[in-house]
Amino acid sequence: MSATVEFWFEFASTYSYPAALRIEDVVRAAGVELDWRPFLLGPIFAAQGWQDSPFNVYPAKGRYMWRDLARVCADLDVPLRHPSQFPRNGLPAARVSVAAAREPWLPAFVRGVYRANFAKDRDIGDAEVLGAVLAAVGAEPARWLERASAADVKDALRTQTERAADHGIFGAPSFRVGTELFWGNDRLEQAVAWASGAA
Amino acid sequence: MSATVEFWFEFASTYSYPAALRIEDVVRAAGVELDWRPFLLGPIFAAQGWQDSPFNVYPAKGRYMWRDLARVCADLDVPLRHPSQFPRNGLPAARVSVAAAREPWLPAFVRGVYRANFAKDRDIGDAEVLGAVLAAVGAEPARWLERASAADVKDALRTQTERAADHGIFGAPSFRVGTELFWGNDRLEQAVAWASGAA
Numbered sequence: 001m002s003a004t005v006e007f008w009f010e011f012a013s014t015y016s017y018p019a020a021l022r023i024e025d026v027v028r029a030a031g032v033e034l035d036w037r038p039f040l041l042g043p044i045f046a047a048q049g050w051q052d053s054p055f056n057v058y059p060a061k062g063r064y065m066w067r068d069l070a071r072v073c074a075d076l077d078v079p080l081r082h083p084s085q086f087p088r089n090g091l092p093a094a095r096v097s098v099a100a101a102r103e104p105w106l107p108a109f110v111r112g113v114y115r116a117n118f119a120k121d122r123d124i125g126d127a128e129v130l131g132a133v134l135a136a137v138g139a140e141p142a143r144w145l146e147r148a149s150a151a152d153v154k155d156a157l158r159t160q161t162e163r164a165a166d167h168g169i170f171g172a173p174s175f176r177v178g179t180e181l182f183w184g185n186d187r188l189e190q191a192v193a194w195a196s197g198a199a
Numbered sequence: 200m201s202a203t204v205e206f207w208f209e210f211a212s213t214y215s216y217p218a219a220l221r222i223e224d225v226v227r228a229a230g231v232e233l234d235w236r237p238f239l240l241g242p243i244f245a246a247q248g249w250q251d252s253p254f255n256v257y258p259a260k261g262r263y264m265w266r267d268l269a270r271v272c273a274d275l276d277v278p279l280r281h282p283s284q285f286p287r288n289g290l291p292a293a294r295v296s297v298a299a300a301r302e303p304w305l306p307a308f309v310r311g312v313y314r315a316n317f318a319k320d321r322d323i324g325d326a327e328v329l330g331a332v333l334a335a336v337g338a339e340p341a342r343w344l345e346r347a348s349a350a351d352v353k354d355a356l357r358t359q360t361e362r363a364a365d366h367g368i369f370g371a372p373s374f375r376v377g378t379e380l381f382w383g384n385d386r387l388e389q390a391v392a393w394a395s396g397a398a
Contacts, residue, residue, distance in 0.1 A: 048257055058247055058369065060364075060367050060368075060369040061369050061370075063367055064367060064369065064380060064382055067380070068381075068382070068386075071389070165259075168259050168262055168263060169259075170257065170259040170260045170263065171260075181263060181266070182267075183263055183267070186385050187267075190270070
């Protein structure tokens, strides 16, 4: 059994927001390793016939999700502002995350992007917004935004998204421990328990 | 704030199974009232464009659900046998439940039907199977199966399903407290806390 939790996240994904903010604390408390795995839901949703977020395709589900997310964030003391645009384009931030996979500031960058989208209602598809998040975590904006658009980084994100589909991932956040899959912010504790051998 | 939890369930629904088995204990411990609300997902799914369970329409989600349900049931010590047919026809059992809304054996009947489907792999659309569940809870099978096919009972179930859609219900199990909606077996405790004023 692996002692690593893979955290598969998409920057446009609503429930990935509370998961991203709390996952480091949860895994650290359990003494397991954390592997950040940015990917794109777009191609995975497209394969299911959706050209938009299922929360927009199915309005009743969407209305419920926003209310439920508000309750979840309130319980966790995580600020939430309903974004004026949903879903936002998570592609550039996902590419930065792939490029910066080995950088110590990656977790802070990921949290910063989620806060920009879901707490500050900023357009995370915009280079200026991402640049401000990069600067805030001590990374050079111009360098990383350029790196993010390199062909090898684009390919790596495409490969990672294909791998997500191969693993049976159909939504975000997803957590993977060995070959065991857990879906949803609600399942974070269970995934971590699984990784630590307690489940 | 209401001190009643409405439990909206569909007999074919997988996650309604553990919820149905444990809900009476959970609400009793919290001292809140429980209102059993059988309804049909078929018309609600059809309105979303699905002629089948979304777990069949979207195979990756379906594969995950069965694995997740197995973990959920194992955690709760609830037996689970993957039904050889899914989804099963919950219509006759839902009609019996509507007809028997005021009968003291209704909760035991509901649990018996879920166990027949998900623990014993029996066809709950079959009158003989339902008759055995009725007999086991001390209800007269012939009387209740006949009552279930009366026009007023059929109408009442149709109305209840329309009311579910009006309430924004899009899946099962759902819990409703006042106008607050909670979706999924995972949300039972939160719904009960809401009803008891603790949330």
